Amino acid sequence: ALTDKLTRLVKEMRGQARITESNVTDMLREVRMALLEADVALPVVRDFIARVKEKALGQEVLGSLKPGQTLVSIVNRELAATMGEGVADINLAAQPPAVILMAGLQGAGKTTTTAKLAKHLIEKRKKKVLTVSGDVYRPAAIEQLKTVTKQAGAEWFPSTPEQKPHDIAVAALDYAKKHYFDVLLVDTAGRLAIDEALMQEIKDLHATLNPVETLFVVDAMQGQDAINTAKAFKEALPLTGIVLTKLDGDSRGGAALSVRQITGAPIKFAGVSEKIDGLEVFDAERHAGRILGMGDIVALVEQVTAGVDIEAAQKLAAKVKSGDGFDLNDFLSQIQQMKQMGGLSSLMDKLPSQLTAKAGAVDMDKAEKDIKRKEGIIQSMTPLERRKPELIKATRKKRIANGAGVQVQEVNRLLKEFEQMQDMMKKMKGGGLMKMMKKMGG
Ligand code: GDP
Numbered sequence: 001a002l003t004d005k006l007t008r009l010v011k012e013m014r015g016q017a018r019i020t021e022s023n024v025t026d027m028l029r030e031v032r033m034a035l036l037e038a039d040v041a042l043p044v045v046r047d048f049i050a051r052v053k054e055k056a057l058g059q060e061v062l063g064s065l066k067p068g069q070t071l072v073s074i075v076n077r078e079l080a081a082t083m084g085e086g087v088a089d090i091n092l093a094a095q096p097p098a099v100i101l102m103a104g105l106q107g108a109g110k111t112t113t114t115a116k117l118a119k120h121l122i123e124k125r126k127k128k129v130l131t132v133s134g135d136v137y138r139p140a141a142i143e144q145l146k147t148v149t150k151q152a153g154a155e156w157f158p159s160t161p162e163q164k165p166h167d168i169a170v171a172a173l174d175y176a177k178k179h180y181f182d183v184l185l186v187d188t189a190g191r192l193a194i195d196e197a198l199m200q201e202i203k204d205l206h207a208t209l210n211p212v213e214t215l216f217v218v219d220a221m222q223g224q225d226a227i228n229t230a231k232a233f234k235e236a237l238p239l240t241g242i243v244l245t246k247l248d249g250d251s252r253g254g255a256a257l258s259v260r261q262i263t264g265a266p267i268k269f270a271g272v273s274e275k276i277d278g279l280e281v282f283d284a285e286r287h288a289g290r291i292l293g294m295g296d297i298v299a300l301v302e303q304v305t306a307g308v309d310i311e312a313a314q315k316l317a318a319k320v321k322s323g324d325g326f327d328l329n330d331f332l333s334q335i336q337q338m339k340q341m342g343g344l345s346s347l348m349d350k351l352p353s354q355l356t357a358k359a360g361a362v363d364m365d366k367a368e369k370d371i372k373r374k375e376g377i378i379q380s381m382t383p384l385e386r387r388k389p390e391l392i393k394a395t396r397k398k399r400i401a402n403g404a405g406v407q408v409q410e411v412n413r414l415l416k417e418f419e420q421m422q423d424m425m426k427k428m429k430g431g432g433l434m435k436m437m438k439k440m441g442g
């Protein structure tokens with residue numbers, strides 16, 4: 001795995017004060033592999049590596065960081081910078097109605113994103129929003145937009161498969177003007193692949209509507225192909241932003257880097273669920289961590305100062321890797337580690353959003369407050385009970401509760417939380433906090 005190799009390389013680079021041609025090559029080879037594994041398109045990877053190399057060579061190693069860590073931090077920063085720094089919300093600086101045109105392949109998530117954006121603009125920007133579908137090829141597509149627009153609390157402008165997209169656009173624009181809408185969101189027809197006639201159609205729509213935003217909606221799972229799609233849409237339309245959908249999936253989201261590089265347009269939003277509220281402002285730094293298959297390493301490196309028991313963390317990492325064998329002793333040691341590292345919630349912030357979403361079932365605030373009590377409860381258990389929590393039935397629970405001076409319900413709660421944590425650990429295996437701690441132990 002990437003991180004294992006990095007661990008080794010970071011170790012090898014220890015004690016060297018500068019990043020040099022010779023020590024950087026191996027590291028960058030691993031980074032290159034990681035990017036390709038994340039499905040970043042090859043030419044984009046090549047460019048990126050060249051830029052990082054240039055930035056890294058001769059760079060002084062900062063403070064207490066080792067050359068390997070410094071390089072990782074350069075990679076991370078460059079990734080984030082390439083994907084766009086800062087937050088880019090929807091631009092509405094136009095004579096109302098501000099028109100937003102949605103473009104992208106069929107199935108990319110245009111219709112879903114149209115409704116998500118409507119909701120976002122209503123709730124966050126307090127706008128009056130109208131949607132309309134120019135997808136006259138599939139009657140179901142128009143109905144779909146109607147349904148999701150209602151869910152978003154916006155108004156839907158009717159269209160039919162008998163109409164021409166151009167006429168629909170003109171009618172909707174006219175209606176939006178007359179009824180003082182702030183925003184008109186225009187959903188468009190799906191393209192299974194780049195199709196000349198359909199490309200011409202959306203170009204015409206663009207000319208008719210003069211949109212302030214032309215958003216390219218792209219599926220994060222699309223991988224290497226994203227580069228060709230992005231090229232075609234960039235050539236056809238002056239894109240002003242990108243929405244990366246389906247980031248809740250398993251992909252490492254390398255498409256973000258490719259699409260951003262090819263179009264030059266900022267990635268404005270990320271789709272993170274099928275539901276209408278599954279839209280997030282795109283966070284480039286967080287996404288950089290995801291592409292590399294790690295959380296925000298730099299922040300973690302900074303956070304993990306003295307006091308962390310690396311030995312214990314490594315043992316834990318080995319267990320977590322297997323996905324099972326995670327017992328209450330580990331739970332206890334984990335609780336104590338987290339405490340030293342500045343609390344659960346601040347750590348969760350550093351992990352890729354995909355992981356934190358999955359870990360959402362665990363209430364971090366409460367976990368922090370209860371740490372002391374939890375330690376007490378686990379310490380009241382026998383070694384056997386800690387190894388085999390399934391043995392803990394009614395009588396044992398009562399004894400443990402008495403020993404820790406808490407109610408039986410609290411013991412139950414702890415056991416339940418342990419199960420959740422065990423679950424989460426399984427999901428984190430293959431790249432997460434523990435691996436990182438292991439890495440930094442080098
Ligand atoms: P369109 O053809 O571009 O209009 O795509 P749709 O909006 O109809 O979406 C295609 C499929 O992808 C639908 O099943 C959506 O529910 C799903 N989808 C869209 N965005 C997301 C997302 O961010 N996450 C997930 N999991 N599914 C999504």
Ligand code: MG
Binds near residue numbers: 110111135187188190
């Ligand atoms: Mg659609």
